[in-house]
Amino acid sequence: MDWQFAFERSEVMRAFQQELLVSIGHELRNPLSSQMGSLQLVLSDLCDSPEEEREYLQSAKEAVERLIKLLEEYTRLARHDLPIQPLRPEPTRLRPLLQDVYSLTRLQAQDQGIRYEWPALQPTSAFEVPLLPDSLTVWADPHGLVQALLGVCRWGIRTLRYGSMALHLYSTPEEGRLCLEWNLEGRCHVPVQTEGCAVWRVSERLLRDMGGYLELCESGIYRVGIKVTLRLAQ
Numbered sequence: 001m002d003w004q005f006a007f008e009r010s011e012v013m014r015a016f017q018q019e020l021l022v023s024i025g026h027e028l029r030n031p032l033s034s035q036m037g038s039l040q041l042v043l044s045d046l047c048d049s050p051e052e053e054r055e056y057l058q059s060a061k062e063a064v065e066r067l068i069k070l071l072e073e074y075t076r077l078a079r080h081d082l083p084i085q086p087l088r089p090e091p092t093r094l095r096p097l098l099q100d101v102y103s104l105t106r107l108q109a110q111d112q113g114i115r116y117e118w119p120a121l122q123p124t125s126a127f128e129v130p131l132l133p134d135s136l137t138v139w140a141d142p143h144g145l146v147q148a149l150l151g152v153c154r155w156g157i158r159t160l161r162y163g164s165m166a167l168h169l170y171s172t173p174e175e176g177r178l179c180l181e182w183n184l185e186g187r188c189h190v191p192v193q194t195e196g197c198a199v200w201r202v203s204e205r206l207l208r209d210m211g212g213y214l215e216l217c218e219s220g221i222y223r224v225g226i227k228v229t230l231r232l233a234q
Helices: 005-041 050-078 096-112 142-159 198-209
Strands: 090-093 114-117 137-140 160-171 177-188 213-219 223-231
Touching: 005 050, 005 096, 005 142, 005 177, 005 198, 090 096, 090 142, 096 114, 096 142, 137 142, 137 223, 142 160, 142 177, 142 223, 198 213, 198 223
Parallel strands: 114 160
Antiparallel strands: 090 137, 160 177, 177 223, 213 223
16 A cells, blocks of 8 residues: 555545535534524514514524534535545446535535536436436546545635636547536636645546546636546446
């Protein structure tokens, strides 16, 4: 086992978990503040009528319900273990894996004011299926691929000062491969660089060891493209 690389992987994941914890704290603060404000009005006898009291109590109840849903989601994400171990590629369903990556990175993008759009996971209308079918499988280690894509998304979020970050999928001229491309549009931090960046380096190595690759396909002040190429499972 490459212990130096294992150490880099663990450090990158530790930093990600710290960032996620901060984002979760920000996300929970809003419903808690709304709940406290509504209850304080009732407890201070500042309402003009019983009907107004009930309105504020209803508002507090709805805030609690939103909070419970958030906690349920974050509890599920907290169980998302990514062990640092040698890669064992296997046929892996891509859609649920991408949904977890989206859930784990959405808050960081939201905190930075970035529109985080992954249309490949959404149906184009109420009568159409998503662009990414549930049955699509790639040849990858599930834990390794999640960590690699978390790194790609974190790098993109850090690079984009404001704007949008959208994921698109398409097949490649190279048979048996699939491309995931994130388009970053808005205002980027300059210079846009990958050299010396631990997050990029770890993601690049993980993808390469699974037969894929990572590349910066477009780089500029107002637009950046990140392309991940994966092997399809035969």
